[in-house]
Amino acid sequence: MIRSYQVSLVELPLPRPMATAIHRTEAVYCALLQVQTDDAEGQSFVFSLNRHRALALKPMIDSLAAIYVQADENAVESLWQQALADLNPVGTQGFAISALTAWDTAVWDAIGCARQMPLCQMFGQVRDQVPTYASSGLWLDQSIDELINEAADFAAQGFRQIKLRVDGDIQASADRAMALRQALGDSIGILADANQSLDVDTAIQLARALERADIVWLEEPVIHHDLAGQRQVKDSSPIPIASGETDYTARGLEPTLAAGATDVLMPDLQRMGGLSEMRVVSDLAARYHTPISTHIFTEYSLSIAGSAPNCISVEHVDWFAGLFTQPVVIDQGQAQIPSGPGTGFRFDLDRIRDGLIG
Ligand SMILES: [Mg+2]
Secondary structure (H helix, E strand, O other): OEEEEEEEEEEEEEEEEEEOOOOEEEEEEEEEEEEEEOOOEEEEEEEEOOHHHHHHHHHHHHOOHHHHOOOOHHHHHHHHHHHHHHHHHHOOOHHHHHHHHHHHHHHHHHHHHHHOOEHHHHHOOOOOEEEEEEOOOOOOOOOHHHHHHHHHHHHHOOOOEEEEEOOOOHHHHHHHHHHHHHHHOOOOEEEEEOOOOOOHHHHHHHHHHHHOOOEEEEEOOOOOOOHHHHHHHHHHOOOOEEEOOOOOHHHHHHHHHHOOOOOEEOOEHHHHOOHHHHHHHHHHHHHOOOOEEEEOOHHHHHHHHOOOOOEEEEEEOOOOHHHEOOOOOEEOOEEEOOOOOEOOOOEOHHHHHHOEOO
């Protein structure tokens, strides 16, 4: 039975400020959830790029305690359904789903820890490593020299794929991609992310311009709900399209799959509502013959990546490494699926104490 829980709010400064077409920040702000069952402690976190909004995550997490505390943790998927129904009046997107993610992921972690099993094994392990790509860098505000130096650092850390941020300046974006290609040679995959900043015509032109740099995929070329526009980009594009990080729950992603609007689906743990729904969306994508690549949340997404046959990669960000006692292990471009119980990642409570903001 789930006996009690605790929420802590933590500020984590980023190793270097982030700048995409739609984000700028120097830190991430995390709401950590620790759930005590009779047998184990389950842990999880969700986050915001904005300190005040992170503070607002706590009451939303508290609001689900009535569903989870005193419940049987092994009914985790049933609890997910109950929580979703309970959240219905405030809407099943945004912070409501973030709070559900915190509970669902922590409860799964507690189940795995109690059974002394990695969640990936409980979910049906299909691999012990998965391709990953370096995504904590190559921002829009960096010069070409900075991009090349950072890409070389990523390669030295063991990455074989890296992600470059691009925008509607087609010439500049293509020049930056080509400079990386020339500096890195053919052995490193380059992905490009436009963060929904383009109109359809610009996206098609950019995809064509990026083709010369042999790009792995172009991510979120247009606003995420313009599925017809994205389908048009996909049909006209010489390179694959990836999208999905912005939508909530499997039900929210199904229109993207049904419209044939993406080559690779990128579910986001916080926007799915936790590991239960990450499994559901993986299966849903498989029914549409669409591979998935998980969005940020590297540590926790490895449980899904290790058990979903159609998962082709995980995005690697280092933003949350400071929460945990051990890092994600990268070996020759592959993230190793953790072998410890639960998610395989435990909070470093001493370090976390330094960043507490609530
Ligand atoms: Mg993205």
